[in-house]
Amino acid sequence: IVGEEPFDSQTMRMITWHRDGVAAKGAPERILQMCRKAWSKDGLVPFSEEYRREWMEKIEAMAAQGMRTLAFAWGDDEGDLSFLGVAGIFDPPRPExxxxxxxxxxxxxxxxxxxxxxxxxxxxxxxxxxxxxxxxxxxxxxxxxxxxxxxxxxxxxxxxxxxxxxxxxxxxxxxxxxxxxxxxxxxxxxxxxxxxxxxxxxxxxxxxxxxxxxxxxxxxxxxxxxxxxxIVTAIGEGRKIFDNIRKSVLFLLCCNLSEVITVLGGIALGLPSILLPLQILWINLVTDVAPALALALDPAEPDVMKRPPKKRQEDILTRWHMANIVFYGLVISLGVFAAYAFSIRLHPGDPARATEICFHTLVFAQLFFVFNVRNRSLLGDPGQVFANPWLLAGVGFSALLQFTISHVPIMQEVLDIVPLSVTEWGIVIASALLPTLVAQARKVLRNGMVG
Missing domain, CATH: 3.40.50.1000 (HAD superfamily/HAD-like)
Structure with missing residues (x-):
């Protein structure tokens, strides 16, 4: 080779100069335009329009089979090339x-x-x-x-x-x-x-x-x-990460708003301290953290690659999510007030015991509620409870911790609590389940059993 014109996407050809001639290869339509003659079984013949059409039909037949076509030519110089033929290269797409x-x-x-x-x-x-x-x-x-x-x-x-x-x-x-x-x-x-x-x-x-x-x-x-x-896998992973960030934020805001509503509602109703400051601090530092972190490891929702893309300007929390935060914040607070009412009936004139029951109720209501931030209802897909072992571990750890502190003297003193009876724990669990029951009923009504 004494010279070379490398392949270029504009010309769609490559030319090399040799001591005894010039070789060209490239897109068939470009090489055919450059040729005046063609080699056949009868030797070198003029490259007529009829012969050119015949070759174009052969090229299109090869292309219709998914082959990449490459034409070749040879001549004494670039202006006197003779068509040699076409190679079909079969490069099938990967199976996936x-x-x-x-x-x-x-x-x-x-x-x-x-x-x-x-x-x-x-x-x-x-x-x-x-x-x-x-x-x-x-x-x-x-x-x-x-x-x-x-x-x-x-x-x-x-x-x-x-x-x-x-x-x-x-x-x-x-x-x-x-x-x-x-x-x-x-x-x-x-x-x-x-x-x-x-x-x-x-x-x-x-x-x-x-x-x-x-x-x-x-x-x-x-x-x-x-x-x-x-690329497709990465898109699915990105959607999963976005969903999990949204779940964590939704969970934390619902829980925090429920605490605010509970305290403000107690003040508005003229009740004694429905939650103590150190109890609120315990909830925020211990109970909320583990489930919220575990939500980041939630597996992808089954429909993650069956939804249309989100709009470019869509925020993590839309108006619909904001409305849900307010709604569920109110429902969780309603469960706490229900526990307070039951406690007062069980222990008339003992607001301190009612405060403790409200404290436990709010903790367990939030722990149960973590399973409601997913899109599907638990009735339609009960197996999702076990989909994230980290979430189960976080909820289990927080629940065990909450049961335990009632029997630890130093925690009893700091949080102003005492061990509860079986009846009192029944009030706590029943009241804490109220927000989850409401959330699941709402999902079934909105999306059906598979929602």
């Missing part, structure tokens, strides 16, 4: 890709295949992996995309499934058009020319094995195994 695409569609994620392959090859592969089975099924070539305005691309964003024979600037236009239509765009790439599009995308994903250093520098995420299924 179809399931991953299906998961994306179920999760409301629109997948667009952007490739430099032949249009027919791209359509065949897209149909095989299920990309053409989603809402949009439009297949475009890079040249068709180049003729469209960004506004037109944005309007048709949801209909586009495949863009073939793309150049680097086409990828950038696709990203910008999708963003202008309000989409959050994740873009994968591995080449130097992909860097601009990766940088423009909301989430740029570079290939860790085949990707260039430039693409890795421009990306937000580097995919270590170059597998599309890993």
């Amino acid at each position: 890709v179809r399931d991953s695409v299906r998961s994306c569609i179920d999760a409301g994620i629109h997948v667009i295949m952007v490739t430099g392959d032949h249009l027919v090859t791209a359509r065949s592969i897209a149909a095989e992996v299920g990309i053409l089975g989603q809402g949009g099924s439009k297949v475009l070539s890079g040249s068709e995309l180049a003729e469209m305005e960004e506004g037109a691309i944005a309007l048709q964003a949801r209909e586009i499934a495949v863009v073939a024979r793309v150049a680097p600037e086409h990828k950038l236009r696709i990203v910008r058009s999708l963003q202008s239509s309000g989409e959050v765009v994740a873009m994968t790439g591995d080449g130097v020319n992909d860097a601009v599009a990766l940088k423009q995308a909301d989430v740029g994903i570079a290939m860790g094995i085949q990707g260039t250093e430039v693409s890795k520098e421009a990306s937000d995420i580097i995919l270590q195994d170059d597998r599309f299924s890993t």
Whole structure:
């Protein structure tokens, strides 16, 4: 080899110069345009239009089978090339890709295949992996995309499934058009020319094995195994983390609000101290912490990849969650006041004992309530109680601690408590279960038994 023109996505060809001639290879449509003659079984013949159409039909037949096609030519110089033939390269998609695409569609994620392959090859592969089975099924070539305005691309964003024979600037236009239509765009790439599009995308994903250093520098995420299924797994993991943060915040705010309502309600009703300051401190430091931390380790909800994506501006707590916090804060407080009323009937004129029963009731109401921050009802899926062993351990530890402190002299003195009778513990547990029963009934009414 005495010279070389490396492959370029613009020209879609590679040329090498040798001492005895010139060799070219690349996209069949480009190589065929460069050739004036062709080698056949009869030797060198003129490359007529009829012969050219015959070869294009063969190329499209190979592409329809999902093969990547590569044409070859040879000649004395670049302007006098003779067509040699076409090779079909079968590079099947990985087996897990179809399931991953299906998961994306179920999760409301629109997948667009952007490739430099032949249009027919791209359509065949897209149909095989299920990309053409989603809402949009439009297949475009890079040249068709180049003729469209960004506004037109944005309007048709949801209909586009495949863009073939793309150049680097086409990828950038696709990203910008999708963003202008309000989409959050994740873009994968591995080449130097992909860097601009990766940088423009909301989430740029570079290939860790085949990707260039430039693409890795421009990306937000580097995919270590170059597998599309890993991206889908990461999306599911991200949704799980978001859900668990929301659960923890929802649990803590419901519990804290219930304490505020209980204290303020007691003052408004002119009751003696319904909770003592050190009892509130005990609840916040000991009882709330372990369950809230364990919620962060909750497994993903079964429908985590069957929901549409959240809006970009959606907060951790929406108005619906805020309303739930107020509602459940009131219900937990109602359980505490119910325990106070039962205690006064059981021990007339003994507000100190009523305060202790309210203290225990609030603790156990919060421990039971931790199982209500999940989306599904316990009636529809009772097995979810055992789904997170860390949560069970946290609740069990806090409950055991709460039972124990009534029999520890120093804690009796600090928290102003004494051991309770079986009847009193019955009042505590029954009143503490009230918020959970209300929450579960509400879930069943709203979502049915499977909610």
